[in-house]
Amino acid sequence: MQQESQALPEAVRGFITPSSKKMLIGGKWVDAASGKTFITVNPATGQPLAQVAEGDAEDIERAVAAARKAFDDSPWTQMKPAERTRLLLRIADLIDQHRDELAQLETLDNGKVILESSNFDIPAAAETFRYYAGWPTKIYGETNPSDPAFFNYTLREPVGVCGQIIPWNFPLLMASWKLAPALACGNTVVLKPAEQTPLTALRLGELLLAAGVPEGVVNIVTGYGPTAGGALVNHPDVDKVAFTGSTEVGKEILRASAGNLKKVSLELGGKSPNIVFLDADQKDAAMGAFMGIFLNQGQVCCAGTRLFVEQKMYEEFTDALATTAGSIKQGPGLDKESRIGPLVSQEQFDRVLGYIDIGKKEGVQVKTGGEANQGGALGKGYFVKPTVLTGVKNDMRIAQEEIFGPVVSAIPFKDEEDVVRQANQTVYGLAAGVWTKDVSKAHRISRALRAGTVWVNCYNQLDPISPFGGYKQSGFGRELGRHSLDLYTQVKSVWLRV
Ligand code: NAP
């Protein structure tokens, strides 16, 4: 911990000292009621990184009470919409101002390369707050064509106390996808970050207070899923739950939220097809296939994990992909030269290597990678080599189950009909990619694919202007764009006899 931290700026060092980081409840930084803490690990070294309060049911109780009070009985819900706009803009500016420091914290905690955290995660988080800053003054109700003896109109009101549970793959960005629309609509929040990556959420908590978010409006409770997360989704005073994570936990959350019929939105796993036709721009498609799977070490819910390649070019295309994947520089995220980093945890490291073994037993060929990358300068970091598997059939486990690592399963296809059928043969439906110069084919396939997002001649294009979410078991509800407003408001119809 000490050695690692010497080269880092003061702001980051302060965050990862051995003293434990507190959590944010009712505008105050507090220890867990139990006094317990837990250690987070630096994925690049496997060594302890920081010590964080381990919140559980008692802390969730306090946090929900603070959020309830802030919603029911504080100036927050009386704040003018234009004031909320200014508040969200201040948050966006503060994130920008602290970009380098937040990027370093994110890289230390998650492992992702600094190039990605500083050029994507952190600026995208700021842009999400900036985008939602525009909405408070544009959340309209309607007047309805009622019987003239009456006047009828609707109000769009906040839902109330929102429990938000986020994963470790894009920690700050996921916090912003959840917090920005919730605040724009006037809700209060209890946020539970993932146990692997709590640091940037806590730093964001400091920035929220600096921006002037009133006490109790955002509470951040660090802790484990089944205890802290479980207490939050079961709590009778929580009105809405927003969750991003695995499909398995998503199902548990739906069951647990039934007690008081919370409004639920779920952004879950994926096994997205990325489809390359012979008539595609080959250079673009090669880059798209590569970035589609290896961005963030493949720990992306919409990663293009099933790479469908037209039969006639299958060997050539996958050979070239394997050559690129084999030559990419893997190393610690803080090293500016690194282009692919370690996986987030020992658990993910074991899980991904386990799936590669399953693939080998299922009879696939390993074109490149297929093993850990440890020892020497990489030490005991959770590095797995970028892996290209060929000879994959769509019904194999590696093509059906979420691996969540730098592993692409390349599957050949005959024609349009064949690939649409195979691409849709999955329980998931989060995203899909299509590479072709034939515009009609692109549109036909975009309609035929059962997925919440389809990218044509691009991949992983994400922007707060456009909705994101899943078909089938990839969840329900759409985040981003104006669609988040539906998740964080409810409609009231008011009748008046005139
Ligand atoms: P996960 O268990 O679904 O975790 C996501 C979040 O839910 C975390 O904050 C987690 O807390 C919390 N959680 C876990 N169990 C809970 C419960 N019973 N009640 C309430 N909250 C709970 O994901 P994971 O274990 O980190 O990763 C497992 C797999 O999920 C990955 O390999 C990947 O396939 C998938 N995944 C998908 C996404 C996505 O963006 N769709 C993101 C991450 C992972 P803890 O931090 O304590 O676990």
Ligand code: MG
């Ligand atoms: Mg888990």
